[in-house]
Amino acid sequence: MRITCTRENLSKAFSFLERVTGKQTSLPILSNFLLQTEKGKIKLSATNLEIGVTAFVNAKIEGTGDIVAPAKILNSFIQNLAESDVVALSIEGNSIALESGGHSMRMRGFDVKDFPIIPQQKGDFLFSFPANELKDSLQRLLPCVSVNESRVELTGVNFLFFNSEVHIAATDSFRLAEQILDLPKSFRSDGYDEFMENHSSIILPLITLQEIIRAVSPETKEVKVSFEENQVFFEIDGLLIVSRIINGKYPDYKQILPKEFTYSAKVSREELLRAVRMASVFASQMNGEMLLSLVPEKGELVVASRSSDVGENKTVLSGDITGNESLNVLFNPRYLLDGLNVLDSKDVILKMNSKSSPAGIISADEDGSGKGSFIYIAMPIRK
């Protein structure tokens, strides 16, 4: 069997798939790609048994064939070819050969029967996410995902499905971020409503979502999604991704989101970020904390920290501060930094109620009033 295709097409698929190959040595077959021909395209598959990915590459195909071959070697060969080359690939029995320009390689492959079977989606896709909005949202949420395996449900991102919205949230129980994404009618299938009634809440693993982020390019229109049998299926620009869903009950975080705030401070994000970063230098390593004070009558926001073995610092920022009297709240600077870093607006609005209740950070851009679709919540340190 002979296949001819451009280096660029192969390279894109290979480098994406190589990351999901299995690294464990107990099952060496996982460090391979499965190459098949299907409907005039090359079908490439890779899996680490956590997630499975299938890509289709356009090519000119003569004959049929399939083989399992080492992913790393194939990818390295392709990556080292010159930009514009055309690659000729041939499979004969148990060996695979590649040729391009003056370069050629040949190696032995493995039996296709030994490669894991990647689960196939049976029904249709339920709905689609607007691709780049999903990507942006996930990038904002992922820093909040817990890495502590002792609460497995927090090691993923929670999706709550509503009529025309999806609420996506991540928390490690110290801070929480929530993004609300619109799901217009044209993005939903007929089966969505029925699905929504039965499965309103789903938790997806962090690594799966990291792959989704990687797969979405600026030109990508939509991320198609479907859930079947405790598995999730995605399609992104022809790339198929299947992954497990995290079993468990996500905490009912909605109830801790404050309905209203009595204090509000609109300040420049850049300046606040700088102040908190400085404070984190002076906050002691052990129980790093910084003091954030709102002084409504002076229109001041003060960030200060002190450590007995280093010293102390203080930054005074001015902004629109509303509220009754001065409020002093202790924070772990790291948790504020994560929140400020993922926002990209010029100004942010800091919302608080008291020194012991959750504080919110939102972008001041969206409609001027600070009512947006993304909120970052950090818990203060209670003394």
Place this chain on the structure above:
Amino acid sequence: MDQQELWKSSLGQIELSISKANFVTWFQNTGIIAIEDGIVTISVPNGFAKEWLENKYNHTILQSLRSFDESIKGMRCVISGPVPPGRRNLDAAQAKQSETTIAQVTHPTHKSTFSGRIDTIAVNTPQKTTALFHESNLNDRYQFESFVVAENNELAHAACYAISQNLARVYNPLFIYGGVGLGKTHLLQALGNEVKRRDPKNTIKYITSERFTSELVDSIKNQTIDKFKEYYQQMDLLIIDDIQFLSGREKTQNEFFHIFNGLYQLNKQIVISSDRPPKSIQTLEDRLRSRFEGGMIVDISQPNLETRTAILERKVREKGIDIESEVIRFIAEHITQNVRELEGALNRISAYADFYKLPPDLKLVEKALAQIIIQGKKEIKTEDILSAILNKYSVTDEDLKKKGRKKGISHPRQIAMYLMRSELNMPFSAIGDFFGGRDHTTALHAFEKIGKDIEINLRLKGEISDLKDVLYRQNGV
């Protein structure tokens, strides 16, 4: 035969017919959840296992199931998620309890979490009370009061004492290292006992890394790894003794790393001991090493003569043996390496005295300890030191005796000089002569330089103690 037994027996057969890697990969966390009309429903953890079992192993599975139950006609798989089905059948009470432990764990002293509100079910369940009955592995024999504080261990003692008074607020983690039989375990246990005395509600666990490993292995075998982690994550004070035995055990290190991090984040105290500093534990993962180094590191060195005498005097008082101070001096002078040996010597003497019905005077003691003392005190010669140095630094005899101050040569030469002085008490002029007729001030300088550097350079200290090990072991046998 019930479903679980049927599956277990079938797995036993299947295991024999396929490779171990395949068996572990595809059959982990599987179980029978139903048998209806001869069709067996098997729960599997993910879609890959489902496809594989249904398409590749269906015959193998069916065959082995049928060998136990003829009525079985077919099988299918459903994906159940990571919880092994066996655990689902736990009664509700137990399930609830495990939920509360999770909440407890994520509810650290530093009260800035949501868990208080998110886990509304988790209010004041008797979690702490049950923890009271857990085994802390502490031995009351070890107390701070019975620990002899001296120059060689005062920092370690002070650190442990400070921690016992102020859990997780002063030095966390605390890393104590020192040779065998110098009192590490005593200090650790005393710390645990003191913390317990101050507040019996504290959950404390003292465990050797060896036990920790075997518990971990058991929990992996019994698929109770979550429980294992949960258990350790609820400790207020976790003491791990002889951590160096984790070296080379990657999986254990990995789990320990997570437990360590979990506890550390919750601001719980961790105390670790080892026979050498974290830097010199080979094949310890870097991330663990750096965590150990992030806390307080203290060492316990060998006791000096006065300390050994003080320890002996205290032991004598404890045991109520009537023994002269002259004898105590004798023992302290001859047994120098290790406190445990001191205690052994004392026991030996009292047994001897009992047996021969003689008073424990110097004569008896010399006889009783003859063997031990000779073993420990084998003479070493200049040649031994020389050959140990030649071996360790791959230099030649001539190199050392030649003139020349190349670093690669002068360093071993200085160490050799130091050892000849410290171990053999050779005159400086003789040392100078030995190394190609050098001046005695050269030897004096070497001795003083190394002696000073040892204090500040941990690597050098390690080199010297390695060399001493070699010297005395060679001669001891």
